[in-house]
Amino acid sequence: GAISLTATNDINITGDLYSSSESNSGAGQGGTISLTAANGSITTGELNSSSYTFDGNAHRGGAISLTAANNIFIEGNLYSFSYSNTATASEGGAIFLIARSGDIVGIPFKSFDKVRSPVLGSFSISERGTAGNGGNVVIEAKNNVSNLEILTLSSDSQSGAVQVTGLRDLLL
Secondary structure (H helix, E strand, O other): OOEEEEEOOOEEOOOOEEOOEEEOOOEOOOOOEEEEEOOOOEEEOOEEOOEEEOOOOEOOOOOEEEEEOOOEEEOOOEEEEEEEOOOOEOOOOOEEEEEOOOOEEEOOEEEOOEEEOOEEEEEEEEOOOOEOOOOOEEEEEOOEEEOOEEEEEEOOOOOOOEEEEEOOOOEO
């Protein structure tokens, strides 16, 4: 199901949020994850909204939307994908990051004994069937977008579009 958090000031997620559908014989759509800090900043760990199945059709990954008046700090990967091993994988979900008066910053973390930047990943993969499009990624910040890797792909169709908008002099 969908996850929606709205706060007047800051939102600090110290762990991870998952709104995924997983099954061996077909999976439903991943749920939308929406965080809105009307007058503050957002800090979050990993967010995952996916549809994953081994032997059936996988539906669409859910959209991930982070909107903050100030900064957005990402301390984990943001994934919205559709995966099926043997059948059809639908589309990856869109990822929206909007920091109206602030920056969007990935906080490097340790994974498998390596320090790496967070990944914004929206993709569709089917190993033996067909796959839909990768999802779009939209990023809007005032001055700075840093320490993020962006991955939009499809094993069978088009990758998603990436749109980056600076509200002032933008540093990528």
